[in-house]
Amino acid sequence: MLSIKKMRQGRFENWAGNVKKEGCTPHEPQTIEEICTFVSHVYEKGGMIRSVGAAHSFSPVAKPEQHLVSLHHMRGLLDVDAVTQQATFWGGTYLHEVGPILARYNLALENMGDIAEQTIAGAISTGTHGTGLKLTSLSN
Ligand SMILES: Cc1cc2nc3c(=O)[nH]c(=O)nc-3n(C[C@H](O)[C@H](O)[C@H](O)COP(=O)(O)OP(=O)(O)OC[C@H]3O[C@@H](n4cnc5c(N)ncnc54)[C@H](O)[C@@H]3O)c2cc1C
Numbered sequence: 001m002l003s004i005k006k007m008r009q010g011r012f013e014n015w016a017g018n019v020k021k022e023g024c025t026p027h028e029p030q031t032i033e034e035i036c037t038f039v040s041h042v043y044e045k046g047g048m049i050r051s052v053g054a055a056h057s058f059s060p061v062a063k064p065e066q067h068l069v070s071l072h073h074m075r076g077l078l079d080v081d082a083v084t085q086q087a088t089f090w091g092g093t094y095l096h097e098v099g100p101i102l103a104r105y106n107l108a109l110e111n112m113g114d115i116a117e118q119t120i121a122g123a124i125s126t127g128t129h130g131t132g133l134k135l136t137s138l139s140n
Contacts (some may be wrong), residue, residue, distance in 0.1 A: 001117050002055035004072060012064055014055045015117075024050075024064040030073045042067060053122025054094065056115075061126065071121065077101050091121035095138075111135040 006013060012021040029035045042049055050064035051071065071092025080087040082105045089098065095109075096116035102108050111130040118128060120138075129137035 002052055002070065002072075004070070007052075007068060007070060010068075012052065012055065012062075012068055014057060014062065016058050018058065019060045019063050021063050021065070024066060024068040027067060027069045028073055029069065029071070035069075038069075051121065053092070053119030053125075054117050056118050056122065057126060062122070071119070080105050080107070082107065089120055091119065093120050094118070095120065095123060109138075111138075113138070 001015070003011075003013065007026045010022065010024050010026055012024055013019070027038060029038060039049065048064075048066040049069055050062065050067065051069045052062045052064060053071075055062055071090065074090040074092040075097060076090055076093060078088040078090060080102075085107055087102060087105070087107065089101075094116070095112065095118050098109060098120070099116075111132055113123070113128050113130050122128075124139040127137045127139055129135075
């Protein structure tokens with residue numbers, strides 16, 4: 001899992017420890033408005049933004065070059081419809097948080113990967129999957 005403590009010191013390290021970066025600027029937005037203001041600001045000034053989930057990717061896909069954005073504070077359920085069996089979560093929600101929330105509505109994920117530490121956004125971005133010939137990736 002991304003170390004929030006290290007991140008606040010401007011340090012990034014992935015789970016495996018093979019991808020590291022020092023000296024990045026951390027950002028932990030709490031609202032969509034904050035994100036919009038921040039992105040506009042970086043766009044005007046020039047700069048690189050990288051969103052980071054739980055930093056479980058083995059490759060440098062989540063390695064920030066300059067600005068590191070974590071949606072650690074933007075987690076949880078936005079909307080759920082038990083009839084259509086559809087739920088909408090914030091992208092920063094960790095997979096291990098999804099099951100207990102869905103259980104309140106008698107719902108569950110159909111399949112999971114090996115672990116549940118990833119964020120929804122990170123897992124969907126990278127095609128994270130479980131096993132099963134007839135089961136698709138989480139992004140589906
Ligand atoms: C112990 C372990 C077990 C694993 N088991 C499996 C498995 O069973 N099956 C499998 O398929 N994979 C597995 N993986 C791989 C893992 O699921 C993926 O690397 C996944 O991307 C990790 O999600 P994350 O939240 O850590 O994303 P990160 O690694 O932090 O980011 C992945 C990508 O998503 C982008 N991203 C993250 N958050 C956002 C956001 N809010 N908005 C836009 N882009 C964003 C990042 O910029 C990056 O490009 C495993 C990894 C580990 C370390």
